[in-house]
Amino acid sequence: MTVSPELAERYAAVTAGIAEACARAGRSSDEVTLVVVTKFHPAALVRDLVELGVRHVGENRHQDAAPKAAELAGLPLTWHFVGQLQSNKAKAVARYADVVHSVDRASLVDALAAADRPVDVFLEVNLTDDAGRGGAAPGQIEGLAEAVLATERLRLRGVMAVAPLGEDARAAFARLRATGDRLRAIAPEATDMSAGMSGDYAQAIAEGATHLRIGTAITGKRPAPQ
Numbered sequence: 001m002t003v004s005p006e007l008a009e010r011y012a013a014v015t016a017g018i019a020e021a022c023a024r025a026g027r028s029s030d031e032v033t034l035v036v037v038t039k040f041h042p043a044a045l046v047r048d049l050v051e052l053g054v055r056h057v058g059e060n061r062h063q064d065a066a067p068k069a070a071e072l073a074g075l076p077l078t079w080h081f082v083g084q085l086q087s088n089k090a091k092a093v094a095r096y097a098d099v100v101h102s103v104d105r106a107s108l109v110d111a112l113a114a115a116d117r118p119v120d121v122f123l124e125v126n127l128t129d130d131a132g133r134g135g136a137a138p139g140q141i142e143g144l145a146e147a148v149l150a151t152e153r154l155r156l157r158g159v160m161a162v163a164p165l166g167e168d169a170r171a172a173f174a175r176l177r178a179t180g181d182r183l184r185a186i187a188p189e190a191t192d193m194s195a196g197m198s199g200d201y202a203q204a205i206a207e208g209a210t211h212l213r214i215g216t217a218i219t220g221k222r223p224a225p226q
Protein backbone atom coordinates (compact mmCIF):
# COMPACT_ATOMS: atom_id res chain seq x y z
CA MET A 1 0.00 0.00 0.00
CA THR A 2 1.35 3.41 -0.85
CA VAL A 3 0.79 6.69 0.91
CA SER A 4 -1.01 9.34 -1.13
CA PRO A 5 1.41 11.89 -2.63
CA GLU A 6 -0.75 14.75 -1.31
CA LEU A 7 -0.45 13.51 2.25
CA ALA A 8 3.30 13.01 1.87
CA GLU A 9 3.63 16.54 0.44
CA ARG A 10 1.63 18.18 3.20
CA TYR A 11 3.62 16.30 5.83
CA ALA A 12 6.91 17.34 4.22
CA ALA A 13 5.75 20.97 3.98
CA VAL A 14 4.83 21.07 7.68
CA THR A 15 8.04 19.41 8.85
CA ALA A 16 9.99 21.91 6.72
CA GLY A 17 7.93 24.75 8.22
CA ILE A 18 8.71 23.49 11.72
CA ALA A 19 12.44 23.29 10.93
CA GLU A 20 12.37 26.82 9.53
CA ALA A 21 10.50 28.25 12.53
CA CYS A 22 12.92 26.49 14.90
CA ALA A 23 15.91 27.90 13.01
CA ARG A 24 14.43 31.41 13.18
CA ALA A 25 13.89 31.01 16.92
CA GLY A 26 17.40 29.68 17.44
CA ARG A 27 16.00 26.36 18.62
CA SER A 28 16.78 22.79 17.61
CA SER A 29 13.89 20.89 16.01
CA ASP A 30 14.76 18.03 18.37
CA GLU A 31 13.15 20.12 21.13
CA VAL A 32 9.80 19.98 19.36
CA THR A 33 7.43 16.99 19.24
CA LEU A 34 4.93 16.94 16.39
CA VAL A 35 1.60 15.45 17.43
CA VAL A 36 -0.53 14.92 14.34
CA VAL A 37 -4.19 15.40 15.24
CA THR A 38 -6.10 12.68 13.41
CA LYS A 39 -9.59 13.24 14.87
CA PHE A 40 -12.47 12.09 12.65
CA HIS A 41 -10.03 10.45 10.21
CA PRO A 42 -10.04 6.68 9.75
CA ALA A 43 -7.37 4.34 11.10
CA ALA A 44 -6.01 3.95 7.54
CA LEU A 45 -4.82 7.55 7.59
CA VAL A 46 -2.96 6.94 10.83
CA ARG A 47 -1.24 3.94 9.23
CA ASP A 48 -0.11 6.16 6.36
CA LEU A 49 1.23 8.73 8.81
CA VAL A 50 3.24 6.05 10.58
CA GLU A 51 4.68 5.06 7.21
CA LEU A 52 5.77 8.69 6.76
CA GLY A 53 7.53 8.64 10.12
CA VAL A 54 4.89 10.06 12.47
CA ARG A 55 5.14 8.63 16.01
CA HIS A 56 2.69 10.84 17.94
CA VAL A 57 -1.00 11.19 17.17
CA GLY A 58 -3.71 13.21 18.88
CA GLU A 59 -7.43 12.61 19.26
CA ASN A 60 -10.15 14.67 20.90
CA ARG A 61 -13.15 12.37 21.25
CA HIS A 62 -13.03 9.17 23.25
CA GLN A 63 -15.68 7.37 21.22
CA ASP A 64 -13.64 7.88 18.01
CA ALA A 65 -10.23 7.41 19.54
CA ALA A 66 -10.81 4.17 21.46
CA PRO A 67 -11.59 1.90 18.48
CA LYS A 68 -8.82 3.48 16.40
CA ALA A 69 -6.23 2.99 19.13
CA ALA A 70 -7.39 -0.62 19.56
CA GLU A 71 -7.17 -1.32 15.84
CA LEU A 72 -3.68 0.21 15.64
CA ALA A 73 -2.33 -1.22 18.88
CA GLY A 74 0.68 -2.84 17.21
CA LEU A 75 2.05 0.37 15.72
CA PRO A 76 4.91 2.36 17.31
CA LEU A 77 2.68 5.27 18.37
CA THR A 78 2.24 7.47 21.38
CA TRP A 79 -1.42 8.49 21.73
CA HIS A 80 -2.26 11.98 22.96
CA PHE A 81 -5.72 13.01 24.10
CA VAL A 82 -6.23 16.72 23.34
CA GLY A 83 -9.97 17.32 23.71
CA GLN A 84 -12.31 18.17 26.55
CA LEU A 85 -12.55 15.13 28.78
CA GLN A 86 -15.39 14.15 31.09
CA SER A 87 -14.17 12.67 34.34
CA ASN A 88 -16.33 9.58 33.88
CA LYS A 89 -14.37 8.74 30.70
CA ALA A 90 -10.93 9.39 32.14
CA LYS A 91 -10.25 5.81 33.12
CA ALA A 92 -11.17 4.50 29.68
CA VAL A 93 -9.07 7.15 27.93
CA ALA A 94 -6.06 6.25 30.08
CA ARG A 95 -6.18 2.69 28.67
CA TYR A 96 -4.74 3.94 25.38
CA ALA A 97 -3.70 7.58 25.87
CA ASP A 98 -0.18 8.06 27.17
CA VAL A 99 -0.56 11.83 27.44
CA VAL A 100 -3.63 13.96 28.26
CA HIS A 101 -3.25 17.61 27.20
CA SER A 102 -6.56 18.93 28.50
CA VAL A 103 -6.47 18.64 32.30
CA ASP A 104 -8.34 21.67 33.60
CA ARG A 105 -9.96 20.74 36.92
CA ALA A 106 -9.27 18.83 40.11
CA SER A 107 -11.99 16.23 39.52
CA LEU A 108 -10.26 15.20 36.30
CA VAL A 109 -6.92 14.96 38.08
CA ASP A 110 -8.52 12.59 40.59
CA ALA A 111 -10.17 10.49 37.89
CA LEU A 112 -6.95 10.13 35.89
CA ALA A 113 -4.96 9.33 39.03
CA ALA A 114 -7.32 6.42 39.68
CA ALA A 115 -6.77 4.90 36.21
CA ASP A 116 -4.98 1.59 35.68
CA ARG A 117 -2.04 3.12 33.78
CA PRO A 118 0.17 6.08 34.64
CA VAL A 119 -0.52 9.10 32.46
CA ASP A 120 1.47 12.22 31.55
CA VAL A 121 -0.57 15.39 31.84
CA PHE A 122 -0.56 18.95 30.59
CA LEU A 123 -2.62 21.59 32.41
CA GLU A 124 -4.86 23.38 29.91
CA VAL A 125 -4.94 27.14 30.35
CA ASN A 126 -7.90 29.23 29.17
CA LEU A 127 -6.33 32.27 27.48
CA THR A 128 -9.68 33.97 26.83
CA ASP A 129 -11.93 36.01 29.14
CA ASP A 130 -14.75 33.55 28.52
CA ALA A 131 -14.95 31.12 31.44
CA GLY A 132 -17.06 28.79 29.26
CA ARG A 133 -14.06 27.91 27.10
CA GLY A 134 -11.91 24.86 27.85
CA GLY A 135 -9.05 25.26 30.26
CA ALA A 136 -8.46 26.52 33.76
CA ALA A 137 -8.03 30.22 34.50
CA PRO A 138 -4.31 31.09 34.70
CA GLY A 139 -4.72 31.78 38.44
CA GLN A 140 -5.89 28.21 39.05
CA ILE A 141 -2.82 26.55 37.57
CA GLU A 142 -0.74 26.35 40.75
CA GLY A 143 -3.59 24.71 42.66
CA LEU A 144 -4.12 22.18 39.89
CA ALA A 145 -0.39 21.49 39.71
CA GLU A 146 -0.35 20.75 43.42
CA ALA A 147 -3.19 18.29 42.93
CA VAL A 148 -1.21 16.52 40.18
CA LEU A 149 2.00 16.50 42.23
CA ALA A 150 0.12 14.91 45.12
CA THR A 151 -0.75 11.88 42.99
CA GLU A 152 1.57 8.93 42.59
CA ARG A 153 0.86 8.11 38.97
CA LEU A 154 0.45 11.36 37.10
CA ARG A 155 3.51 13.01 35.61
CA LEU A 156 3.17 16.76 35.16
CA ARG A 157 4.61 17.79 31.79
CA GLY A 158 3.65 21.47 31.54
CA VAL A 159 0.95 23.79 30.19
CA MET A 160 -1.26 23.63 27.13
CA ALA A 161 -3.52 26.12 25.33
CA VAL A 162 -5.41 26.90 22.17
CA ALA A 163 -4.85 30.46 20.92
CA PRO A 164 -8.06 32.55 21.18
CA LEU A 165 -9.67 33.68 17.94
CA GLY A 166 -9.26 37.35 17.13
CA GLU A 167 -6.02 37.84 18.99
CA ASP A 168 -2.43 37.74 17.79
CA ALA A 169 -1.42 34.13 18.50
CA ARG A 170 2.10 35.03 19.52
CA ALA A 171 0.87 37.40 22.25
CA ALA A 172 -1.45 34.68 23.55
CA PHE A 173 1.35 32.10 23.56
CA ALA A 174 3.57 34.55 25.43
CA ARG A 175 0.95 34.54 28.22
CA LEU A 176 0.96 30.74 28.16
CA ARG A 177 4.72 30.75 28.43
CA ALA A 178 4.52 33.08 31.46
CA THR A 179 2.02 30.70 33.07
CA GLY A 180 4.47 27.87 32.43
CA ASP A 181 7.23 29.88 34.11
CA ARG A 182 5.00 30.29 37.18
CA LEU A 183 4.21 26.59 37.16
CA ARG A 184 7.91 25.74 37.26
CA ALA A 185 8.32 27.63 40.51
CA ILE A 186 6.49 24.70 42.14
CA ALA A 187 7.17 21.95 39.56
CA PRO A 188 10.62 22.53 38.03
CA GLU A 189 10.39 19.38 35.90
CA ALA A 190 7.21 20.57 34.12
CA THR A 191 9.16 22.09 31.24
CA ASP A 192 6.87 21.28 28.31
CA MET A 193 4.45 23.58 26.49
CA SER A 194 1.73 22.22 24.21
CA ALA A 195 0.76 24.96 21.77
CA GLY A 196 0.49 25.56 18.06
CA MET A 197 -1.98 24.21 15.51
CA SER A 198 -2.07 24.30 11.71
CA GLY A 199 -2.43 28.08 11.51
CA ASP A 200 -0.15 29.23 14.32
CA TYR A 201 2.58 26.68 14.95
CA ALA A 202 5.38 29.05 13.91
CA GLN A 203 4.27 31.59 16.55
CA ALA A 204 4.08 28.79 19.12
CA ILE A 205 7.62 27.68 18.30
CA ALA A 206 8.79 31.28 18.67
CA GLU A 207 7.33 31.32 22.20
CA GLY A 208 8.92 28.03 23.21
CA ALA A 209 6.32 25.34 22.41
CA THR A 210 7.66 21.80 22.81
CA HIS A 211 4.53 19.96 21.59
CA LEU A 212 2.71 21.05 18.44
CA ARG A 213 -0.80 19.72 17.79
CA ILE A 214 -1.24 19.90 14.04
CA GLY A 215 -4.23 18.50 12.18
CA THR A 216 -5.53 19.80 8.85
CA ALA A 217 -2.24 21.23 7.55
CA ILE A 218 -1.08 17.59 7.38
CA THR A 219 -4.22 15.47 7.14
CA GLY A 220 -6.18 17.72 4.81
CA LYS A 221 -9.80 18.58 5.45
CA ARG A 222 -11.43 16.62 8.25
CA PRO A 223 -14.42 14.41 7.43
CA ALA A 224 -17.61 15.48 9.23
CA PRO A 225 -17.87 14.03 12.75
CA GLN A 226 -19.96 10.84 12.85
Ligand SMILES: *Cc1c(COP(=O)(O)O)cnc(C)c1O
Nearest residue numbers: 037060082197198213214215216
Ligand atom coordinates in the same frame (compact mmCIF):
# COMPACT_ATOMS: atom_id res chain seq x y z
C1 LIG B 1 -8.36 19.75 16.28
C2 LIG B 1 -7.38 20.23 17.27
C3 LIG B 1 -6.09 20.60 16.88
C4 LIG B 1 -5.64 20.61 15.44
O1 LIG B 1 -6.21 21.67 14.75
P1 LIG B 1 -5.82 22.01 13.23
O2 LIG B 1 -6.27 23.40 13.07
O3 LIG B 1 -6.52 21.03 12.37
O4 LIG B 1 -4.33 21.90 13.14
C5 LIG B 1 -5.21 21.01 17.86
N1 LIG B 1 -5.57 21.05 19.17
C6 LIG B 1 -6.80 20.70 19.59
C7 LIG B 1 -7.13 20.78 21.03
C8 LIG B 1 -7.75 20.28 18.65
O5 LIG B 1 -8.97 19.94 19.07
